Amino acid sequence: MAIKRxxxxxxxxxxxxxxxxxxxxxxxxxxxxxxxxxxxDAIATPPQFIFRPSLASYHEVFARANYWxxxxxxxxxxxxxxxxxxxxxxxxxxxxxxxxxxxxxxxxLWMLSTRMLPPVGVLVPIYLLARNTHLLDTxxxxxxxxxxxxxxxxxxxxxxxxxxxxxxxLEAGRMDGASRWQEMTLVLLxxxxxxxxxxxxxxxILCWNESFxxxxxxxxxxxxxxxxxxxxxxxxxLFFGKLSAASTLAVAPILVFGWFSQKQLVRGLTFGxxx
Amino acid sequence: MxxxxxxxxxxxxxxxxIIKGVSLTIEDREFVVFxxxxxxxxxxxxxxxxxxxxxxxxxxxxxxxxxxxxxxAKRGLAMVFQSYALYPHMDVYKNMEFGLKLAGMPASERSxxxxxxxxxxxxxxxxxxxxxxxxxxxxxxxxxxxxxxxxPKVFLFDEPLSNLDAALRGQMRVELATLHRRLNxxxxxxxxxxxxxxxxxxxxxxxxxGVVEQVGSPLELxxxxxxxxxxxxxxxPPMNFIxxxxxxxxxxxxxxxxxxxxxxxxxxxxxxxxxxTALTLGIRPEHVAxxxxxxxxxxxxxxxxxxxxxxxxxxxxxxxxxxxxDGAADHPLDSGVSVGLPPRHCHLFGADGLALAAHARxxxxx
Amino acid sequence: MTTAAxxxxxxxxxxxxxxxxxxxxxxxxxVPLVMTLWYSFRNYNLVDPTLHGFAGIDNYRYLLTDPDFxxxxxxxxxxVAGVLFVSVGIGTLLAVLYDQEFFGRGIxxxxxxxxxxxMPTVAALVxxxxxxxxxxxxxxxxxxxxxxxxxxxxxxFPMATVMxxxxxxxxxxxxxxxxxxxxxxxxxxxxxxxxxxxxxxxxFRYIIVPHLARAITVVIMIETIYLLTIFAEISVTTAGGPGxxxxxxxxxxxxxxxxxxxxxxxSAGGMxxxxxxxxxxxxxxxxxxxxxxx
Numbered sequence: 001m002a003i004k005r006x007x008x009x010x011x012x013x014x015x016x017x018x019x020x021x022x023x024x025x026x027x028x029x030x031x032x033x034x035x036x037x038x039x040x041d042a043i044a045t046p047p048q049f050i051f052r053p054s055l056a057s058y059h060e061v062f063a064r065a066n067y068w069x070x071x072x073x074x075x076x077x078x079x080x081x082x083x084x085x086x087x088x089x090x091x092x093x094x095x096x097x098x099x100x101x102x103x104x105x106x107x108x109l110w111m112l113s114t115r116m117l118p119p120v121g122v123l124v125p126i127y128l129l130a131r132n133t134h135l136l137d138t139x140x141x142x143x144x145x146x147x148x149x150x151x152x153x154x155x156x157x158x159x160x161x162x163x164x165x166x167x168x169x170l171e172a173g174r175m176d177g178a179s180r181w182q183e184m185t186l187v188l189l190x191x192x193x194x195x196x197x198x199x200x201x202x203x204x205i206l207c208w209n210e211s212f213x214x215x216x217x218x219x220x221x222x223x224x225x226x227x228x229x230x231x232x233x234x235x236x237x238l239f240f241g242k243l244s245a246a247s248t249l250a251v252a253p254i255l256v257f258g259w260f261s262q263k264q265l266v267r268g269l270t271f272g273x274x275x
Numbered sequence: 276m277x278x279x280x281x282x283x284x285x286x287x288x289x290x291x292x293i294i295k296g297v298s299l300t301i302e303d304r305e306f307v308v309f310x311x312x313x314x315x316x317x318x319x320x321x322x323x324x325x326x327x328x329x330x331x332x333x334x335x336x337x338x339x340x341x342x343x344x345x346x347x348a349k350r351g352l353a354m355v356f357q358s359y360a361l362y363p364h365m366d367v368y369k370n371m372e373f374g375l376k377l378a379g380m381p382a383s384e385r386s387x388x389x390x391x392x393x394x395x396x397x398x399x400x401x402x403x404x405x406x407x408x409x410x411x412x413x414x415x416x417x418x419x420x421x422x423x424x425x426x427p428k429v430f431l432f433d434e435p436l437s438n439l440d441a442a443l444r445g446q447m448r449v450e451l452a453t454l455h456r457r458l459n460x461x462x463x464x465x466x467x468x469x470x471x472x473x474x475x476x477x478x479x480x481x482x483x484x485g486v487v488e489q490v491g492s493p494l495e496l497x498x499x500x501x502x503x504x505x506x507x508x509x510x511x512p513p514m515n516f517i518x519x520x521x522x523x524x525x526x527x528x529x530x531x532x533x534x535x536x537x538x539x540x541x542x543x544x545x546x547x548x549x550x551x552t553a554l555t556l557g558i559r560p561e562h563v564a565x566x567x568x569x570x571x572x573x574x575x576x577x578x579x580x581x582x583x584x585x586x587x588x589x590x591x592x593x594x595x596x597x598x599x600x601d602g603a604a605d606h607p608l609d610s611g612v613s614v615g616l617p618p619r620h621c622h623l624f625g626a627d628g629l630a631l632a633a634h635a636r637x638x639x640x641x
Numbered sequence: 642m643t644t645a646a647x648x649x650x651x652x653x654x655x656x657x658x659x660x661x662x663x664x665x666x667x668x669x670x671x672v673p674l675v676m677t678l679w680y681s682f683r684n685y686n687l688v689d690p691t692l693h694g695f696a697g698i699d700n701y702r703y704l705l706t707d708p709d710f711x712x713x714x715x716x717x718x719x720x721v722a723g724v725l726f727v728s729v730g731i732g733t734l735l736a737v738l739y740d741q742e743f744f745g746r747g748i749x750x751x752x753x754x755x756x757x758x759x760m761p762t763v764a765a766l767v768x769x770x771x772x773x774x775x776x777x778x779x780x781x782x783x784x785x786x787x788x789x790x791x792x793x794x795x796x797x798f799p800m801a802t803v804m805x806x807x808x809x810x811x812x813x814x815x816x817x818x819x820x821x822x823x824x825x826x827x828x829x830x831x832x833x834x835x836x837x838x839x840x841x842x843x844x845f846r847y848i849i850v851p852h853l854a855r856a857i858t859v860v861i862m863i864e865t866i867y868l869l870t871i872f873a874e875i876s877v878t879t880a881g882g883p884g885x886x887x888x889x890x891x892x893x894x895x896x897x898x899x900x901x902x903x904x905x906x907x908s909a910g911g912m913x914x915x916x917x918x919x920x921x922x923x924x925x926x927x928x929x930x931x932x933x934x935x
Contacts, residue, residue, distance in 0.1 A: 014743030020735065021749035024809070028755055030779060031767045043777045046786065088665065091658035099655030102289075107663065109926045112862075114670040116922040118870045120891040121911035124904050125676035148669045153863075155662060168360035171327050176374030176425070177348030180654050186373075190364040209760035211873035212891075216899070226873070229762045240770060240777065247763040258758035259751055266821050 028251070034244035042240035057241035058249075061232075064242075067249055070228035076139050077224055078207035081147035082200050085154045088147075090196070093158035094184050098170060108159065115152040119212050130217055139222045142214060146207045153206075154199055161195025162188065198264045201257075205265075208254045225250040277338055277351070277428035277461045278303050279324065284333035286319055286485075293319055295485040296333070301463065301478075306455050309465045310472040311482035311508070318433055320482070321465045325354050325431050337429065348374070353422035354431040357438065359414045361406040367393075367417050368402040371424045378425075392420045395457075412443050419451075423458065432464040436471065448474055469509055473497070481505050498637040503628040506557050512585060514557045514622075515596050521545065521552040529623060529631065531556060533616075534592040535570055541621045543631040548623075554631075557622040560585065563598035565606070567615025572596065574606045588612060674915065680908035687902035700909035709885045710910070713893040717917070720804055720889055721868040727808040728864060729857055732815030737849060739816065740823045750820070757813040765877035768806045769795060799879045799887035806874055811867070815860040822856035823849060862925050869918055890914045 034042050036053040061067065096104045119126075126145065127136075135141030165188060173187040189196070214226040232239075232246040258265070279301040286294035294316050301307050309317040322328040324335060326347030334341050342350050353374075361370050368389060375385045393399045396416045406414055415435065422430055435451075436444045452475050455462055466472055472479050473493045481488040481496065481504070488508075489501040500506035506514050519531035522538055524545030531539055531554060541556070548554065565586065575595070576587040579602070586598045586606055598614055606612055623631045684696040704710050739750050756764065772778050773794045781791030794802040826849065834848050872891045875881055881888035881896060888896070894914060898907030 010741075010743055013738065013741045014745075017738055017741070017743050017746065017749050020738070021752040024813070025752035025755055026779075027764075027767050027772055027809070028759060030771055031763075034771060045777065046782045047777075047779050088662045092662035095655040095658040099658075101655070107659070111663075111666055113919070113922045113926055114666055116866055116869065116918045116925070117670060117674070118891060118911075118914040118918050120870060120872065120894045121914040121918070122673035122677055123894065124680060124898050124907055124911065125673040127898075128676070129673070148665070151662065151666060151669075166358060166360065168356040168358050169362060172354070172356060172360040172362070172421075173373070174327065175325065175347050175352070175354045176421075177346075177377040178373075180658075182377065187362060191362075205758060209758070211761045212870065215762075215873070215876075216895075226760055226762050229760070229766065230877075232766075243766060243770060247766060251759050251763050254760075255755060255758045259755070262751065262754065262817075266817050 028255070031244050031251075032248050034240055035248045037241050037244075039239055039241045042244070057239075057245035060242050061245045061249065065228060065231060065246075067228065067246075070223060070225045070250075071253070073139060073222055074208055074224040074226075077143045077146060077222075078204045080139070080143045081150065081207050082203040084143070085147045085151050085203055086158075086196065086200060089151060089155040089158050090189070091184070093155050093162050094188060096155075096159050097162035097165075098167060098188075108156065111152040111155055115149070119149070123216060126213075127216065137218045137221045137223075142217050142222055142224070145213045145217060146210055149210070149213070150203050150206050154203055157199045157202065158192075158196065161192050161199070164195075165191050194264065198261075198266075201261045201265045205254060205258060278336075279429060279461065279463070280334075280336040280339075281320075281324075282334040282336070284320070284323065284335060285331045286316075286323060286328065287331045293485050294323070294331075297482075297485075297487055299480060299487065299490065301461060304459050304461055306452075306462045306464065306475060306477045307480060308472040308476035308478070309463065309480050309482055310467065310469060311488075313467055315482040316485040317465045317467075317482045321354075321431055321433055321463060324429075324463060325352055326350055348377075351428040352431055353425045353427035353429075354433065355415075355418045355422050355435045357434040359406070359418040359438075361414060361417055361421070363406055366403045366405050367398060367409075367420075370406070370417055371421045374421070374425050388424050389420075392424045395423070395454075396420045411439050412447065415439065415447060419454070423454075428461065430458075430460055430462040432462065434466055435464075436466070437468070444471075451475060469511065473509070479509075481508060483508075492640070494637065494639055498640060499630070499633065500557075500622065501630055503555065503557075503624045503630075506622060506624070506630070510559055512560050512597050512599070514559050515563065517556045517558075517594065517596070519554050519556045519623075521548050521550050521554060523550055524548050524552075527634070529554075531623070533570065534590065534594065537569075539616060539618060539621065541618050541623055542634045543623050544634070545631060548625065548631065553626060555624040556616070557624060558616055558620055560597040560599035562617060562620035563596065564615035564617055565598050565600055565604065565612060567613065567617075569613055569615035570596070571611065571613050574608055574610050574612055577606070577608060586612070588614060677908045677911045677915070680904050681912050683905050683908075685904040685908075687904060689902075696905055700905045701912075703906060704909045704913060709888065709893060710913070712885050713888045713890050714913075714917070716800060716885075716887065717869065717889040717891070719800060720807065720871060721865060721921075723804045724808045724811055724868050725861060725864060727804075728812045728815040729860060732812055732819050732860065733850070733853060733857070735812070735816045736819035736823045736853075737845065739820055754813040754817050756810050757817065759810065761810065761871075761873040762877055764810050765806060765874040768809070769878045773802065795879050796883060799883060803871075803874055803878060803887050806878065807868065807871055810874075811864055814864065818856050818860050819853055822853050826852050858928055862928070865921060865925060869914075869921065890917070 033049075035057055036055070037048070037051055038054045038056050041048055041051045096108060130136045130141050135144070169191070170183050170187055173183045178186060209226070211226045214224050215230060218224065218227055229246055229250050232243050281297050281299040284294055284297045285292065297320060309320060311317050319328060323330050326342075326345065330343050335343050337350055362373065365373065371389045371392065372385055375388065389402075390399070393402055396419060398413070398416055398420055401409060401413060406417065409417065418435070436447050439447060448471060464471075464475065476493055478490060479493055479496050480490050483504055489496055489505045491499075496505055496509045500509060517534065519533055522530045522532050524530065526544055526546045528540050528542045529545035529548060531541060533539055539556075570590055572588040572590040574586055575589045578585040578587070582602050584600050584602055584604050586600065586604075588596045588598060590596055596614060619635060622633070625631065681700050682696055682698070684693050684699075735753065739746065739753065770778070772780050775781055775791050775793040778791075784791045830848060831844060834844050839847065870891050871889060872895065875887055875889060875892045876895070879887040881892045885893070890910065890913065894907050894910040897903045897910055
């Protein structure tokens with residue numbers, strides 16, 4: 001902003017900005033802090049900011065549950081669902097962006113509206129279908145469901161990115177003898193790569209944090225981190241240290257991932273609302 | 276060798292007919308310009324020839340072969356887009372190489388060709404620059420180069436100069452004309468700028484509302500417009516129009532009554548215009564004779580262009596007439612003048628807009 | 642000219658590319674829907690196999706006359722509306738705040754958007770235990786430190802507390818989007834407004850807010866999709882309680898289906914949820930279609 005203001009204002013705004021940022025981030029910071037406390041320190045009143053760091057909680061978490069098993073499941077599901085969803089939505093978004101018909105708009109809005117179906121409304125049939133097809137508690141099963149839930153949003157995001165690519169560039173490709181497939185892979189995809197990357201990022205984050213289907217369609221074999229966490233919140237007694245350690249373990253990878261990809265991610269999240 | 280023939284080409288989009296039956300023959304090596312106001316269908320027509328738009332009805336023949344259903348790249352055409360449409364992620368070399376590569380040309384042959392074209396277009400220093408690093412004129416040249424390397428039978432240009440500034444546009448116009456002479460390829464060029472049309476075309480096709488208004492050489496259109504639309508569209512400053520009424524008529528000439536009740540004998544075929552018919556008289560500004568006996572008026576605006584001067588003259592009946600004179604002509608503002616209308620330069624248009632046939636052809640067209 | 646004008650041959654290529662996604666979504670949206678509809682007219686209890694057969698509209702009658710259903714319906718709408726209000730309202734203000742130049746702004750922004758990356762179960766557990774626990778929670782300690790009696794938030798104000806937690810999760814999303822929108826505002830426009838004598842409040846009201854309209858539409862659309870189906874937060878914090886005070890439709894159906902094994906009743910609830918989602922969707926999709934010029 002080119003508008004000048006007094007120094008004291010800048011200071012006050014900075015103070016406010018930081019105060020709010022700290023308040024918003026505090027639960028996450030506290031969780032991380034608590035994960036390095038012993039159980040005794042973790043429930044000390046008043047809460048302790050200065051303490052002897054301990055890895056005891058982490059040791060216990062690793063002893064009690066196979067963290068890597070859950071993490072690998074989560075990574076496999078997130079990546080798998082994202083790749084399949086992209087493979088389905090890139091051609092669809094391409095068709096809608098560059099070969100529009102009178103039905104395109106309706107199709108797009110319909111796709112979006114399927115996303116508004118509450119999962120819980122179809123929980124029973126999906127559960128029964130998964131059970132009957134032996135997909136219950138499998139990576140494939142949860143992956144398919146995650147892929148399908150995110151598909152409309154991915155198509156929408158790609159569509160907004162593709163529409164920013166000028167049509168004459170693709171037509172030039174066609175004049176140069178590119179087939180539909182070559183037009184998409186050799187001309188469009190390199191141009192839309194940043195958009196595709198941010199779409200993939202969002203999809204991975206959504207899959208990683210998906211809880212509803214994770215809790216209802218898996219039990220042990222294919223359980224992702226969302227289920228790992230749930231197993232530490234059982235009512236048998238609360239252990240803040242272990243809970244915090246497990247939570248930190250579940251959140252840290254995606255949080256760091258999110259921090260680094262933030263700029264890339266936000267471009268896609270605006271869904272074309274911001275040019 | 277390439278001829279292009281359009282036989283009653285039509286295009287319907289969402290029940291609207293945008294191209295309403297266009298028939299046209301483009302000879303080998305001819306430079307044809309489609310010109311018309313925006314929305315007249317000129318770009319659509321070009322894109323139909325290119326294969327980027329489907330043809331609803333009619334036949335498109337290239338070298339005598341019907342190509343309605345042939346893929347764009349297999350029609351032997353190359354196109355230069357208004358926005359250049361260069362591939363932003365490829366450098367200049369790769370932009371030109373793309374089509375050749377897809378066509379399966381060996382690498383050594385590709386390289387030789389691209390270097391050859393780059394030399395012609397003075398693009399050699401930029402071969403490994405991305406389009407984003409080039410100026411508008413350079414991008415334009417790359418777009419042309421990308422078309423040339425493919426050695427097409429027909430070049431298509433879609434308003435290629437409209438994104439350039441005025442000076443560069445003039446320069447590129449000359450370059451394109453030179454290039455056309457050198458390549459000797461059939462060219463179809465779309466523009467809304469009549470100066471481009473006049474200066475470059477062998478043949479101009481004037482389009483309006485999806486219909487061909489007139490086809491002819493630039494001077495043919497200028498001196499013998501077929502109808503009011505062409506008369507208005509071609510020429511700058513535009514032709515003057517004065518409402519007149521037929522007094523007497525014969526096949527030899529038509530005598531019309533001017534707004535000031537004087538009479539003028541115009542040498543056109545008046546066999547279908549009986550006395551009393553309302554007509555429109557058209558005369559170009561450079562043909563209006565200042566200080567000759569004729570209509571009386573007052574100088575309202577003087578535009579001095581240097582080489583020429585435009586006088587906007589308010590006639591007695593309130594109508595404004597533009598007269599073009601040489602740069603030295605001097606008529607002060609608000610002074611009274613008399614303007615003569617030399618009959619052999621007058622055009623007469625009927626109520627249907629069509630021109631009455633003139634007996635004398637322009638000397639250059641005779 | 643656009644590429645719009647195509648027919649026949651080319652259209653088929655488009656159809657071929659579009660159809661895999663469309664077909665799979667069609668199956669995904671129709672099959673479970675039809676099954677839910679079917680079950681909703683059946684007696685179907687997973688633990689009581691003797692109870693089966695056609696139930697007519699019984700499931701719906703029970704559902705609609707069940708006070709829990711009405712409560713959960715209201716809770717669902719309150720949750721959506723409340724969180725939207727907070728995240729759009731405060732989100733807009735924060736977006737403007739974080740658009741200002743100040744020391745370490747980049748880091749402050751990253752901190753503010755972090756909750757978006759935290760999975761709902763973790764968010765709920767951290768708030769429930771580490772923050773709001775009546776004895777060990779940080780907030781309770783802070784209240785004691787200033788001489789107040791700690792409150793058992795989740796027991797006494799279950800809905801408000803759940804809303805607060807959900808708002809904490811979704812506020813970053815709206816800040817992220819709205820901040821991008823604010824940044825895209827042409828600074829000449831802001832300067833022109835200043836030349837016209839507009840103060841900060843007038844600039845916010847007449848320049849910034851209208852500019853954000855499209856971005857706000859997106860925030861409302863995406864957040865509504867997720868807020869309608871909030872589940873993990875409730876399941877982890879209150880399990881819908883006390884009583885049904887914090888039960889939304891999603892949790893009610895879950896409780897019916899997987900805790901009481903009443904598939905028929907749960908399916909009727911599912912149908913209700915679908916109907917509501919569709920009503921909301923009609924409004925949303927219209928707003929989106931208008932604002933996004935698809």
